[in-house]
Amino acid sequence: MNALLHQQWTCYRLQLKVLSTSAFEGFLAVLFPLMFATSALLVYRVQDDPDAMQYAGLGAAIMGMWTCQGVVASSLLTRERWAGTLELVVAAPVAIARVIVPVTLAMSTIGLYSVVATIVWMRWVFDLRLHIESWPLFLVSVLATALTVALVGFFLAVTAVRFRYSWALGAALEYPGWILCGFLVPVTLLPVWIQPLSWVIPTTWGMAAIRSAADGGSPWGDLALCAATGAAYAVLAAWLGGRLVDSARRHATLALT
Amino acid sequence: MTSLRIFFVGGLMSYRAMFGWLTPGVLIPSLLISPICQILLFAFIGRSAGVGDDEFYVIGNALNYAAIPCLFAMSATIEGERQASTLSIVLTTPARRLPLFLGRALPVVVNGWCVAMVGVLAGVLLLDVHIPGAAWPAILLVVVATSVSCTGLGLAMGAVCLRVREAATFGNVIFCVLLVFSGVNVAQDDLPGWMAAVGDWLPLTHGIQAARQLADGAALGSVADLVLTELAIGAVYAVLGLVLLRFLEQQSRRLDTLTRV
Numbered sequence: 001m002n003a004l005l006h007q008q009w010t011c012y013r014l015q016l017k018v019l020s021t022s023a024f025e026g027f028l029a030v031l032f033p034l035m036f037a038t039s040a041l042l043v044y045r046v047q048d049d050p051d052a053m054q055y056a057g058l059g060a061a062i063m064g065m066w067t068c069q070g071v072v073a074s075s076l077l078t079r080e081r082w083a084g085t086l087e088l089v090v091a092a093p094v095a096i097a098r099v100i101v102p103v104t105l106a107m108s109t110i111g112l113y114s115v116v117a118t119i120v121w122m123r124w125v126f127d128l129r130l131h132i133e134s135w136p137l138f139l140v141s142v143l144a145t146a147l148t149v150a151l152v153g154f155f156l157a158v159t160a161v162r163f164r165y166s167w168a169l170g171a172a173l174e175y176p177g178w179i180l181c182g183f184l185v186p187v188t189l190l191p192v193w194i195q196p197l198s199w200v201i202p203t204t205w206g207m208a209a210i211r212s213a214a215d216g217g218s219p220w221g222d223l224a225l226c227a228a229t230g231a232a233y234a235v236l237a238a239w240l241g242g243r244l245v246d247s248a249r250r251h252a253t254l255a256l257t
Numbered sequence: 258m259t260s261l262r263i264f265f266v267g268g269l270m271s272y273r274a275m276f277g278w279l280t281p282g283v284l285i286p287s288l289l290i291s292p293i294c295q296i297l298l299f300a301f302i303g304r305s306a307g308v309g310d311d312e313f314y315v316i317g318n319a320l321n322y323a324a325i326p327c328l329f330a331m332s333a334t335i336e337g338e339r340q341a342s343t344l345s346i347v348l349t350t351p352a353r354r355l356p357l358f359l360g361r362a363l364p365v366v367v368n369g370w371c372v373a374m375v376g377v378l379a380g381v382l383l384l385d386v387h388i389p390g391a392a393w394p395a396i397l398l399v400v401v402a403t404s405v406s407c408t409g410l411g412l413a414m415g416a417v418c419l420r421v422r423e424a425a426t427f428g429n430v431i432f433c434v435l436l437v438f439s440g441v442n443v444a445q446d447d448l449p450g451w452m453a454a455v456g457d458w459l460p461l462t463h464g465i466q467a468a469r470q471l472a473d474g475a476a477l478g479s480v481a482d483l484v485l486t487e488l489a490i491g492a493v494y495a496v497l498g499l500v501l502l503r504f505l506e507q508q509s510r511r512l513d514t515l516t517r518v
Contacts, residue, residue, distance in 0.1 A: 023426040035433035042443045043299070046308045056306070165282035172286035175294030185301040 064114025074170025104153030133216030145206030148230030268360030319376030331411030369404035403464030406491025412498030
């Protein structure tokens with residue numbers, strides 16, 4: 001158990017250092033959603049409705065979490081392949097999940113930077129003070145969302161590995177995630193046939209929990225759904241990861257370049 | 258004659274080289290799916306906020322996305338050559354720089370125009386936006402002008418990439434600046450004064466305004482001043498880019514930083 005925790009902590013810490021010092025994955029991962037949040041808030045501000053601003057402000061604060069996973073998680077294994085280290089990762093005497101999850105957790109931590117940066121930015125630029133009824137429940141909801149976003153990242157990393165241009169796929173997932181998870185637009189406003197897609201993304205439930213905590217309601221039901229869907233992604237990704245690694249070994253396609 | 262050959266043949270080769278990496282696997286998610294999703298995102302935000310109509314967001318965001326190929330392809334002219342270790346070969350040729358770089362800009366303008374028009378068409382079809390049939394030819398022209406001006410900014414950005422290594426980050430930052438300041442999702446009148454003032458000096462701003470007026474039924478003549486302003490702003494950035502290219506190329510030669518990656 002100690003060895004597992006040590007390996008997870010070491011991997012997480014190293015990846016966080018790498019991501020934090022990267023202009024693209026650190027600085028831009030915070031700035032990009034921040035600018036989109038700014039643009040969305042400028043739209044909401046036209047009507048000067050405090051309730052709408054509270055709604056948009058909460059969503060704007062969280063949307064960066066999604067961005068931090070997209071490109072990086074999708075291209076995670078592809079970049080290992082480019083760097084010639086994918087063979088080492090696969091040959092390591094640990095399951096591939098134990099290598100990927102700390103990396104996606106590090107990306108979620110960058111997402112938490114993004115939450116803080118956006119809250120500070122909204123206060124500074126828009127003079128928007130988010131009204132949070134229960135800070136402890138709000139923080140629990142944010143952390144749970146960050147954790148499940150990391151599990152979605154794990155799933156993305158495993159499923160996109162066979163796609164040569166996985167970074168482009170990850171970038172293309174950014175806007176659909178922002179739309180589907182109810183960050184800036186209520187899910188109920190989306191076309192009815194799209195709404196089931198929202199329900200299978202844990203971040204949708206995480207966002208709902210965050211809004212409940214902020215409004216003084218109980219976030220536990222939404223958090224339970226967030227955890228359940230996140231766990232489903234983790235199980236599926238672990239199973240797929242094992243299958244893909246076995247397949248790549250059998251067919252000698254690991255160095256697919 | 259040589260300059261013309263460099264302009265057209267060099268531009269064509271650059272275009273073909275670009276498609277060496279711009280395969281469907283990159284093109285479809287980056288330049289087709291993403292702009293459509295950005296349009297849908299802001300159209301839904303507009304509906305949720307009760308601000309503007311779908312047409313407003315379709316035009317603003319489709320034209321905003323013209324900036325992606327215009328900015329990134331022009332910076333790839335420098336950064337990509339540097340990564341491929343071919344920049345020093347390009348810059349040691351005795352070819353005149355004006356046709357060399359402007360020739361590379363031509364296919365970029367075409368790309369930007371295509372991306373923006375795909376966005377407009379998709380937005381019109383998906384969101385059931387009505388743009389009068391008579392307005393389309395003028396809108397096509399305005400989108401060309403907007404792509405030209407964005408390419409001017411891309412040329413300036415490409416020049417800076419002689420010094421800045423993080424071209425992808427830099428390009429995204431500029432794209433975000435255009436998104437916020439150019440009236441893409443908020444009319445210039447509704448932006449804070451200082452933001453509107455910055456937007457007046459950026460590409461896109463006047464092109465978007467012209468396209469919106471055309472879609473609302475205005476005649477091309479009535480938006481001519483906006484189109485000319487858009488082109489003038491693009492020209493200023495293009496000239497700035499060429500001057501910067503000359504200056505930074507000389508600096509790079511002197512400091513031996515041309516091939517530093």
